[in-house]
Amino acid sequence: MHKWILTWILPILLYRSYFYIIFLMGTISLACNDMTPEQMATNVNCSSPERHTRSYDYMEGGDVRVRRLFCRTQWYMRIDKRGKVKGTREANNNYSILEIRTVAVGIVAIKGVESDYFLAMNKSGRLYGKKVCNEDCNFIELIEENHYNTYASAKWTHKGKEMFITLNHKGVPMKGKKTKKEHRASHFLPLAIS
């Protein structure tokens, strides 16, 4: 399928009725297979509530999870009230409660419930908190073989390599270009809130 078709067909899919989507289900899977993460992210408008109820919500069967992300380096991901992203050791810290929202197949936006900031990664691979969600806030969520999840920027890569959300052994996010899928710092368990 040609790329130019995707740029107009996706917005239509996102905003039209369920029937339309069922009708075009086959086309969607084709379209998504053809798309790079960048293209996926470009077509995602994560501030539009309608999109969630009208499209992928339906396909995924519910798309918001409230979790803590516990890194394999033993830190909980936390976004403080000023939007600073850093780990905490405290299991009950309010700022580590995160809303993980599916915004497209395999792509999530992660928001601190208490701080109201989204996790975002800029082009330089810097992890920061963002008040208004844009493409920097879209991450590809993958369950790895060890049952940990990884989160790679859906928008930015460095020399063709993915850049991951990490917390190093000091609980600090690493520069995206230094991250690897294999690093313990990239491995997160999404823990249900008790």
Ligand SMILES: *[C@@H]1O[C@H](CO)[C@@H](O)[C@H](O)[C@H]1NC(C)=O
């Ligand atoms: C995203 O959706 C919101 C709400 O529907 C709208 O106001 C905004 O202009 C949209 N942004 C883009 C980039 O399409």
Ligand SMILES: *[C@@H]1O[C@H](CO)[C@@H](O)[C@H](O)[C@H]1NC(C)=O
């Ligand atoms: C966490 O939230 C609860 C309920 O909103 C509140 O009672 C508590 O004081 C908060 N704790 C911290 C550390 O902010």
Ligand SMILES: *[C@@H]1O[C@H](CO)[C@@H](O)[C@H](O)[C@H]1NC(C)=O
């Ligand atoms: C990413 O964020 C860092 C820290 O705020 C900043 O120094 C850098 O210029 C930013 N990069 C881009 C491309 O915006």
